[in-house]
Amino acid sequence: MHAGVLSLAPGALRAAGTSSVDTRDQTDRRLGGLMASAQAGDRAAYDALLRDCVPFIRAAARRRGVPADAVDDAVQETLLTVHRARHTYDPARSFQAWLRTIADRRAVDLLRRQGRQRSREVHDDIAYETHPAATGEPVAAGLDGGLRRAVESLPEGQRQAVEELTLNDRSLAEASQVTGRSTGALKVNLHRALKTLRARLTGEEG
Amino acid sequence: MARSTDNLIRELGDGLTPVRRIAEPNRLALLWLGCSVLIAAGLAVVFDMRAAMARLGSAADMWLAVLGSLLTAAFAAKAAFELAMPGRSRLWALLPLPGLLLWIGASGMGCLRTWATVGWDGHIHSECLMSIVGISAPLAVAMVVMLRRAFPLYPALTALVAGLACAAASATVLSLFHPADAAATDLAFHALAVAIVTAVLAASGRRLLRR
Numbered sequence: 524m525h526a527g528v529l530s531l532a533p534g535a536l537r538a539a540g541t542s543s544v545d546t547r548d549q550t551d552r553r554l555g556g557l558m559a560s561a562q563a564g565d566r567a568a569y570d571a572l573l574r575d576c577v578p579f580i581r582a583a584a585r586r587r588g589v590p591a592d593a594v595d596d597a598v599q600e601t602l603l604t605v606h607r608a609r610h611t612y613d614p615a616r617s618f619q620a621w622l623r624t625i626a627d628r629r630a631v632d633l634l635r636r637q638g639r640q641r642s643r644e645v646h647d648d649i650a651y652e653t654h655p656a657a658t659g660e661p662v663a664a665g666l667d668g669g670l671r672r673a674v675e676s677l678p679e680g681q682r683q684a685v686e687e688l689t690l691n692d693r694s695l696a697e698a699s700q701v702t703g704r705s706t707g708a709l710k711v712n713l714h715r716a717l718k719t720l721r722a723r724l725t726g727e728e729g
Numbered sequence: 730m731a732r733s734t735d736n737l738i739r740e741l742g743d744g745l746t747p748v749r750r751i752a753e754p755n756r757l758a759l760l761w762l763g764c765s766v767l768i769a770a771g772l773a774v775v776f777d778m779r780a781a782m783a784r785l786g787s788a789a790d791m792w793l794a795v796l797g798s799l800l801t802a803a804f805a806a807k808a809a810f811e812l813a814m815p816g817r818s819r820l821w822a823l824l825p826l827p828g829l830l831l832w833i834g835a836s837g838m839g840c841l842r843t844w845a846t847v848g849w850d851g852h853i854h855s856e857c858l859m860s861i862v863g864i865s866a867p868l869a870v871a872m873v874v875m876l877r878r879a880f881p882l883y884p885a886l887t888a889l890v891a892g893l894a895c896a897a898a899s900a901t902v903l904s905l906f907h908p909a910d911a912a913a914t915d916l917a918f919h920a921l922a923v924a925i926v927t928a929v930l931a932a933s934g935r936r937l938l939r940r
Contacts, residue, residue: 564747573738599737606741608880610748611814621816628882696733705737 555618562609573602576622583626589633596695599707601629673723674716681716684709751879754810754817761806764871765898768864769905776906791904797832798901801825805894809872812887813879813938822890825897832897836919861922864899869930873937881938888934892927899926 554575560568577598584597604625612621674685687698688709695706702709752760805825811817872891881887900923 561745562748562750564745566742566745569745570738570742573741577734595734598734602734602737602741604880606744608815610751611880612816613750613753613814616816624815624817624882699733699736703736705733705740707733707737708740 551617551619554622555612555614555616558609558612558618559614562612573605576602576605579619579622580626583623584630584633587627587630587634589630593633593637596706597626597630597633599705600633601626603707604629670720670724673720677716677719680704680708680712681719684712685716685720688713751814754807754814757810757875757879758803758806761810761868761872761875761894762803762898764868765802765902768867769902772902772906791835793835793838794832795901795904797828797830797835798897798904800828801832802828802894802897802901804828805890805897806872809876809887809891809894810879812883812890813876813881815880815882819883819886822886825890825893828897829893858918858922858925860903861896861899861919862926864902865895865926868895868898869926873930876938884935884938885931888938889927889931891934892930893923895930896923896926 554572557568557572557575561572580598580601581594584594584601585591589597601622605622608625612618674682674690677685683702683704684698687693687701688695691698693701695709698704698709699706704712751757804827808821808824811821811824812819869892872895876887876891900919
């Protein structure tokens with residue numbers, strides 16, 4: 524991994540005076556150069572760039588008030604956005620300003636989503652009474668044959684996402700540990716799996 | 730670094746393909762304004778341009794109003810494309826304001842002048858409303874397609890400014906062929922049409938432009 528110049532404490536930057544500004548500019552230029560290479564398809568530059576972005580995104584998420592247990596989610600969503608938005612970076616401009624806007628927006632989106640989820644969640648007591656998993660019996664055991672077959676016929680990644688996140692009731696972090704896949708990949712796979720299942724099941728029934 | 734973040738970086742690297750950098754906002758705005766010019770050129774074939782120019786020439790504040798709407802369209806388009814690029818300031822949203830003030834001010838002056846001499850004309854100018862909405866539709870489609878090629882991180886604000894650009898451009902095109910006679914009802918319908926176009930795009934922006 525490249526030296527994490529981005530993770531220097533602000534105090535350290537101030538103490539170093541003008542030279543720290545130079546360092547920051549150099550870092551910005553270096554990262555901008557890596558992104559320019561990545562835009563041209565340079566895998567090694569892209570890998571180095573994304574790794575250097577992580578401490579910067581973490582700092583942005585914490586600054587925005589993202590709770591410690593959700594910082595990794597904010598980091599991964601920002602990295603996914605960086606990937607999808609990489610054609611909008613102009614190497615003549617500051618890379619850090621570009622990344623900061625994306626990191627800030629994704630942190631705000633995550634906080635809003637968490638707020639909405641909290642407002643929709645029922646009280647724990649009720650949840651325990653009504654949640655099927657409260658009996659200790661996995662949801663998977665109650666699946667009827669048609670749905671079970673449909674899930675089993677999904678591609679490997681999608682099947683794992685459905686089984687771990689939905690049937691075995693694991694959190695994203697736990698499912699990620701079990702499968703060795705990133706939370707971002709699990710989310711994408713779950714979304715695709717649900718779409719496939721919906722199409723197959725409605726097709727069968729209709 | 731968390732193991733899953735490490736895996737994600739590897740997966741993103743696996744999926745890396747060369748990309749073509751998006752054009753600068755100035756170029757995108759010019760390209761989009763070119764669409765408006767094409768529509769204007771199409772209408773010029775149908776309408777009597779000389780009669781329209783003669784009516785426009787009869788009052789200086791009418792030209793000022795057209796200049797105002799033109800500046801609003803150009804600056805709002807530039808602002809919308811700036812807002813659609815990560816890393817650019819949200820203050821770009823204020824760029825169309827001077828043009829908008831000129832547009833509103835000059836139209837208001839014309840309205841007052843005609844009000845003093847002619848009074849309320851009593852007509853319902855629904856054709857203006859339909860024309861502005863009708864010309865805005867293809868411009869809005871072009872704008873949304875181009876904005877989605879970028880990456881608007883503030884979809885609602887971007888759509889609001891984009892809606893203003895579409896409404897102002899179509900009002901400019903319309904005023905060249907059917908100059909408002911500055912009667913209060915005419916201007917009210919112009920304002921209503923601009924408000925409808927801007928509001929519709931702003932309301933649907935979050936869904937249309939969310940990335």
